[in-house]
Amino acid sequence: DTAVSQTPKYLVTQMGNDKSIKCEQNLGHDTMYWYKQDSKKFLKIMFSYNNKELIINETVPNRFSPKSPDKAHLNLHINSLELGDSAVYFCASSQGGRGGGLTEKLFFGSGTQLSVL
Amino acid sequence: RKEVEQDPGPFNVPEGATVAFNCTYSNSASQSFFWYRQDCRKEPKLLMSVYSSGNEDGRFTAQLNRASQYISLLIRDSKLSDSATYLCVVNSGNQFYFGTGTSLTVIP
Numbered sequence: 041d042t043a044v045s046q047t048p049k050y051l052v053t054q055m056g057n058d059k060s061i062k063c064e065q066n067l068g069h070d071t072m073y074w075y076k077q078d079s080k081k082f083l084k085i086m087f088s089y090n091n092k093e094l095i096i097n098e099t100v101p102n103r104f105s106p107k108s109p110d111k112a113h114l115n116l117h118i119n120s121l122e123l124g125d126s127a128v129y130f131c132a133s134s135q136g137g138r139g140g141g142l143t144e145k146l147f148f149g150s151g152t153q154l155s156v157l
Numbered sequence: 158r159k160e161v162e163q164d165p166g167p168f169n170v171p172e173g174a175t176v177a178f179n180c181t182y183s184n185s186a187s188q189s190f191f192w193y194r195q196d197c198r199k200e201p202k203l204l205m206s207v208y209s210s211g212n213e214d215g216r217f218t219a220q221l222n223r224a225s226q227y228i229s230l231l232i233r234d235s236k237l238s239d240s241a242t243y244l245c246v247v248n249s250g251n252q253f254y255f256g257t258g259t260s261l262t263v264i265p
Contacts, residue, residue: 071251073253080257081242081257081258082255082257082258083201083244083255085252085253088251088252090251095251096251096252130200130201134253144188144189144248144253145191145203145206146191146193146201146203146246146253147203148200148201148202149200150199150200151198151199151200153198
């Protein structure tokens with residue numbers, strides 16, 4: 041069974057559309073994340089949720105709205121897509137605990153390659 | 158200043174070579190440290206955690222120097238399958254910080 045699964049794997053869409061990416065983890069982790077990896081391959085944190093509560097919200101346009109219906113799911117909805125949103129989006133999870141800790145490790149989904157035309 | 162800095166490379170080495178990557182971090186209160194491996198078009202995967210005493214996993218050795226705030230990864234007897242991008246990751250509080258990654262290509 042896949043530990044962190046996200047769908048779709050590929051998403052091709054026109055500028056101005058609204059799209060969603062779904063993520064689910066079956067590891068029993070409390071914390072989930074969304075990362076963006078652009079063409080320069082740098083991984084940037086976008087959001088982090090701990091037990092359905094938003095704890096990190098980096099400088100991301102408010103066209104991006106994360107939603108966590110329960111601690112095993114963190115979906116990402118993007119409104120009014122722009123060319124610059126084209127990237128690979130990775131969902132990840134870690135065991136949890138707001139203070140981090142020596143046992144914290146990140147587990148990633150396989151990524152969603154978003155192409156905005 | 159970036160939280161985590163590493164040389165992007167690329168490193169091109171022959172099979173069997175030994176190669177070392179370094180990474181520095183800015184927050185002295187950082188709690189845990191990792192090396193992740195990312196293959197082209199795939200997700201990053203944990204290669205190994207890095208402990209203060211240093212740790213080894215087969216051909217891979219990781220070291221942490223808290224005083225100088227740097228982390229290293231040594232790969233001995235490089236294999237073609239080691240070709241990938243190696244990401245230095247630091248956990249500070251509730252956040253993971255990534256380096257830009259170091260690209261390694263092992264050449265036959």
